[in-house]
Amino acid sequence: MFPYLARMAELWSLNKKRSLTDAELIELDQCMSLNAKHCWQLARLQNESLLASMTDDVEWQHETCARLEELQITGKVTYGDAR
Template sequence: MLPIHLRLAEIYHINKKGPITLEEAKDLEYCLRENARYCWDSLMIQNLSVLAGSTHDHEWQLDLQRKLEVLRLTGRVPKI
C-alpha cells in the first residue's frame, strides 16, 4: 500500500463527517491522479509479463516482475 492510498482512505472518512476543505479536495485530486497512474502502470507491466510468458522470454518476464515489485514498493516504474 502506498501513502496515497492511506490519504485517500483518510479523505474518504473526513468526507463522511462533512464537506472536505479546498486543501483536502486538492489532495484528493492528486491522490486519484496518482492512483490512476499506478493502476495503469501495474496493468501494463502485468500484460507485458503475460506476453513475455507467451513468447517464453523468461529474462524479460523476470525483468518485468522486478519492475512490478519496485512499482508496488515505490509507486514508480523503474527506468532500468
C-alpha cells in the same frame, strides 16, 4: 501501504462527516491521480509479463517481474531499454 492511499482513505472518511475544504478536494484529486497512475503502471507490467510468457521470452519476463516487484515495494518503476 503508500502514503497517498492512506490520505485518500482519510479524506474519504472526513467527507462522510462533513464537506471537504477546497484544499482537501485538491489533495484528494492529487491522491486519486497518483492511484490511477499506479494502476495503469501495474496493468502495463502485468500485460508485459503475460506477453513475455506467451512468447517464451524468459529474460523479458524476469525484467518485467523485477519491475512489478519494484512497483509494489516503492510505488515507482524504472524502465530501461524500451521494447
